[in-house]
Amino acid sequence: MLNKLLTLVLVREPSRVLLGLKKKGFGEGKWNGFGGKVEPGETILEGAKRELLEESGVVSNSLEEIGLLKFEFVGDPQILEVHVFTSNTFEGEIKESDGSTRIFLHFAEMRPQWFYTDKIPLHQMWADDKYWFPMFLKGSKFKGYFLFEGHEKIVKYQLDEVEKLNS
Numbered sequence: 001m002l003n004k005l006l007t008l009v010l011v012r013e014p015s016r017v018l019l020g021l022k023k024k025g026f027g028e029g030k031w032n033g034f035g036g037k038v039e040p041g042e043t044i045l046e047g048a049k050r051e052l053l054e055e056s057g058v059v060s061n062s063l064e065e066i067g068l069l070k071f072e073f074v075g076d077p078q079i080l081e082v083h084v085f086t087s088n089t090f091e092g093e094i095k096e097s098d099g100s101t102r103i104f105l106h107f108a109e110m111r112p113q114w115f116y117t118d119k120i121p122l123h124q125m126w127a128d129d130k131y132w133f134p135m136f137l138k139g140s141k142f143k144g145y146f147l148f149e150g151h152e153k154i155v156k157y158q159l160d161e162v163e164k165l166n167s
């Protein structure tokens with residue numbers, strides 16, 4: 001079976017990272033970067049750019065691929081392959097939750113918010129994030145594999161900092 005291709009985009013400033021609260025679907029209730037499935041006919045980079053725009057309202061022309069994470073769930077043969085990107089520039093306005101956008105945000109899939117790098121809400125994120133987020137924050141590239149039992153428990157994992165992502 002082919003891996004299912006997904007993207008994840010982490011927009012950052014020197015001391016802050018933009019995350020969104022996933023309001024429905026896979027990963028509901030968790031803070032995460034922006035991303036989703038790569039659609040037929042688009043490249044992984046195009047998929048990352050599209051999902052970033054759809055979920056946060058901003059365009060980035062400087063996405064850099066920094067991580068490759070593979071996930072397996074006990075009892076499910078499908079491997080998820082998440083391509084992680086970062087960007088330190090963007091154009092457009094973030095759909096943040098202020099009064100004027102409250103009605104729109106009620107229907108949106110993600111609610112974007114900036115987090116200081118020393119206040120990342122890891123307890124409300126996917127369990128693997130606490131392992132690789134520090135690598136991302138210090139500017140390293142990484143490759144990992146995580147075996148989950150359910151959506152909260154990691155039963156096995158491997159994670160390496162790498163010089164290059166030759167995926």
Ligand SMILES: Nc1nc2c([nH]c(=O)n2[C@H]2C[C@H](O)[C@@H](COP(=O)(O)OP(=O)(O)OP(=O)(O)O)O2)c(=O)[nH]1
Nearest residue numbers: 006007008025026032034035036037082126128129
């Ligand atoms: N930080 C983090 N992100 C993850 C993990 N696993 C995982 O799929 N993701 C990301 C990759 C994608 O950005 C997102 C899952 O994509 P999705 O299923 O919501 O895709 P989508 O928006 O196209 O789907 P849909 O709900 O519209 O059908 O979650 C994980 O363990 N940690």
